[in-house]
Every structure is written in C-alpha cells, then in structure tokens.
Amino acid sequence: MLTRENAGALLTIDLDAICANWRTLRDLAHPAICSAVIKADAYGLGAAQVAIALAAAGCKHFFVAFTHEALLLRPQLPPDVTLYVLHGCLPGTEEDLAAHKLVPVLVSLSQLDAWTALARKLGKRLPAAIQVDTGMSRLGLSSQELAILTADPTRLDGVDLRYLMSHFASSEQKNNPFNRQQLVRFLEIRKALPSTPASLCNSSGVFLGSDYHFDLVRPGAALYGIAPSVGEPNPMKQVVRLQAKVIQVRTIDAGVGVGYGSTWRAPSTRRIATVAVGYADGYLRAASNTAVAYVGDTPLQLVGTVSMDTITLDVSKLPENTLGSGSLVDLINDRHPIDALAQETGTIAYEILTGLSPRYFRQYVGG
Numbered sequence: 001m002l003t004r005e006n007a008g009a010l011l012t013i014d015l016d017a018i019c020a021n022w023r024t025l026r027d028l029a030h031p032a033i034c035s036a037v038i039k040a041d042a043y044g045l046g047a048a049q050v051a052i053a054l055a056a057a058g059c060k061h062f063f064v065a066f067t068h069e070a071l072l073l074r075p076q077l078p079p080d081v082t083l084y085v086l087h088g089c090l091p092g093t094e095e096d097l098a099a100h101k102l103v104p105v106l107v108s109l110s111q112l113d114a115w116t117a118l119a120r121k122l123g124k125r126l127p128a129a130i131q132v133d134t135g136m137s138r139l140g141l142s143s144q145e146l147a148i149l150t151a152d153p154t155r156l157d158g159v160d161l162r163y164l165m166s167h168f169a170s171s172e173q174k175n176n177p178f179n180r181q182q183l184v185r186f187l188e189i190r191k192a193l194p195s196t197p198a199s200l201c202n203s204s205g206v207f208l209g210s211d212y213h214f215d216l217v218r219p220g221a222a223l224y225g226i227a228p229s230v231g232e233p234n235p236m237k238q239v240v241r242l243q244a245k246v247i248q249v250r251t252i253d254a255g256v257g258v259g260y261g262s263t264w265r266a267p268s269t270r271r272i273a274t275v276a277v278g279y280a281d282g283y284l285r286a287a288s289n290t291a292v293a294y295v296g297d298t299p300l301q302l303v304g305t306v307s308m309d310t311i312t313l314d315v316s317k318l319p320e321n322t323l324g325s326g327s328l329v330d331l332i333n334d335r336h337p338i339d340a341l342a343q344e345t346g347t348i349a350y351e352i353l354t355g356l357s358p359r360y361f362r363q364y365v366g367g
C-alpha cells in the first residue's frame with residue numbers, strides 16, 4: 001500500500017484554492033454560468049474530489065471527455081448537477097448516456113442523427129449540446145454539416161438543446177486576431193440555428209471580455225492554477241505542491257559525470273542529491289539539465305538526465321548536511337509553479353498536471 005512513508009514523493013492538492021479559482025472565474029463571467037471542466041480526472045488532480053468540492057461551492061455544470069468518466073462520477077455528485085460529455089455519443093455509448101441522464105456534446109451530424117434516433121426509439125426528448133467548428137478543425141459540425149442542418153432544422157427534432165458550443169484555438173493569446181474571427185463565425189452560426197443558449201469560452205476565453213462570455217463558460221486549466229493568458233501575471237491561486245524525497249547525497253570531484261550519458265559534468269567539486277522521482281512519474285525527461293527544484297528559497301539546478309525513477313540535483317549551494325536521506329525538496333510549489341516547470345521542460349502546464357503519477361502519495365487539503 002502506498003503511504004506517506006513509503007512513497008517517493010508527496011502531492012498536495014488544495015481544494016480550497018480550486019474553489020477560490022472557480023469563484024474568481026464565476027465573478028468574471030457573471031451573469032454567464034460558470035461550469036467546470038473535469039476531464040482526464042480533473043487534469044490529473046482527482047475528478048471526484050474536485051467535483052464534490054466544486055458542487056458544494058455552487059457549481060452545477062461539469063464537463064468530462066468520455067462517457068466512462070461521467071458514469072464514474074454520476075453517483076458521487078448531487079442529482080441537480082448536470083454532466084456533459086465533450087466527445088458526444090461515440091457509437092455504442094448512446095444508451096448509457098440516456099440511461100444516466102448525461103448530456104452529450106454532439107460533435108457531428110452523424111452523432112446528432114444517432115441521438116435523435118434513440119430519442120424516437122425511447123419516445124422522449126433527450127438533452128444535448130451541439131458543438132460547431134469555428135476554426136479549430138478538431139471537433140464540431142463543419143460548415144458543410146451546418147448547411148445541411150440549417151436547410152432542415154427538423155433534424156433537431158427529439159433533442160432538448162441545452163447549448164450551442166464552440167472552442168477556441170488560441171485564446172491564451174489575448175491579442176491574437178483569430179479569437180475575434182472565431183467569435184464572429186460563432187455569432188453567424190448562432191443566427192442561422194434555432195435560438196439556443198450559447199457557450200464559447202475555455203479558461204483563457206473568460207479573460208477576453210464579456211463579448212465572449214455568452215450564457216455559460218467552461219474553464220478547466222485556470223481552476224487548477226494554470227496561467228490563463230500568456231505574458232500576463234497569473235491571477236489564479238496555485239493548487240498543487242509536489243515534494244520529492246532525497247534518497248542520498250554524494251560529493252563528486254571536478255570533471256566527474258552525472259547520470260546516463262554523462263550529459264553533465266561537475267565544473268568543480270559538487271554535492272549531488274539523488275531524488276525519488278523520474279520520468280515514470282510524469283516528471284518529463286525533457287527536464288534533463290534544465291528544470292529547477294527548491295529547498296526553501298534556494299533554487300537547485302537539475303543536472304544530468306532524468307532517469308525512470310530518479311533525478312539528480314546540484315545542491316552545493318546549500319549548507320552541508322541541510323539534506324539527508326528522506327529530506328523533501330519542492331519540485332512544484334507557489335514559488336515554482338506548474339507553468340515554470342512546464343517552461344523549463346519545453347511543454348505546457350496541462351501536460352505536467354495530467355502526467356502526475358499514481359506513485360505519488362496524494363493528500364487533499366480543504367474542500
């Protein structure tokens with residue numbers, strides 16, 4: 001069994017910070033409704049824990065990607081909560097979706113047809129949202145499909161249409177003109193279809209201003225502390241702290257190599273701490289020789305390549321004997337947030353969060 005004592009690293013998840021971030025987004029988007037995106041196990045932080053805390057804070061609309069994610073959560077959440085499935089009704093999931101009152105976000109005409117066919121079979125209207133493509137070319141009805149639908153709106157018969165939705169490609173770049181182009185396209189599509197509440201914004205979109213908010217916003221990343229807008233101060237509270245244990249500390253001479261391939265060599269006598277986290281824990285190998293960790297206020301350089309279960313840090317800056325076997329170093333914390341680690345690692349904070357290992361001992365605070 002995984003315990004605080006036998007784990008290599010401790011992951012602390014602050015549910016109060018997630019709820020505070022949700023309130024910040026809710027207030028910004030007001031009077032639009034603020035939902036929460038909890039796909040991929042709430043970006044790796046625990047969908048059930050996060051959703052229960054947010055439901056208690058007043059959130060009533062939750063989005064996951066897959067039907068199976070929604071089926072796991074449904075019994076754990078209050079009955080007045082609505083669960084939406086962003087991948088819509090993948091073939092074979094329709095009956096489950098309907099039986100558990102889940103709301104698929106239909107992404108194509110064929111999904112719409114499958115959903116209305118089931119509605120006819122069951123002899124009742126079934127709830128759904130519809131996603132339309134406004135330029136991302138990922139999910140949602142295409143222009144061609146929309147032309148067919150607007151020519152024959154009876155194809156919507158049997159659907160209790162909750163929201164018309166689309167999704168941004170670049171909303172984290174506030175000044176990217178593509179945001180407004182997507183908004184304009186969304187408004188055109190909206191006019192051509194029967195009047196329906198609308199939803200366009202992910203986290204970053206919420207920060208583009210009230211023109212973009214419509215009736216419901218769908219933040220994920222910002223709830224979990226990820227910076228919503230590139231090049232601007234992050235208004236969100238940090239949610240995650242990752243502390244890993246030192247296994248051993250050694251002193252090496254000038255010229256001695258560290259780790260696989262000896263990609264780093266000590267320029268002078270150095271003290272090296274070997275720490276119990278590696279790429280098998282989602283601590284990406286791309287962090288080799290680039291990431292930093294912290295002990296108190298002191299940044300420590302990761303040296304050498306990241307191994308499967310270990311990393312090596314140059315801890316020469318710390319007074320001798322500061323660290324020993326079992327000492328904790330901070331890999332992610334308030335002063336070294338997920339976005340900083342992502343930048344050092346050449347990725348985005350989303351990938352850091354969703355990769356957080358099941359080998360970490362998890363503790364929740366607040367909620």
Ligand SMILES: *Cc1c(COP(=O)(O)O)cnc(C)c1O
Nearest residue numbers: 037167202203204218219220221
């Ligand atoms: C993941 C997702 C979101 C949330 O995006 P964030 O950038 O994490 O806020 C919203 N809408 C859709 C359709 C998504 O796939």
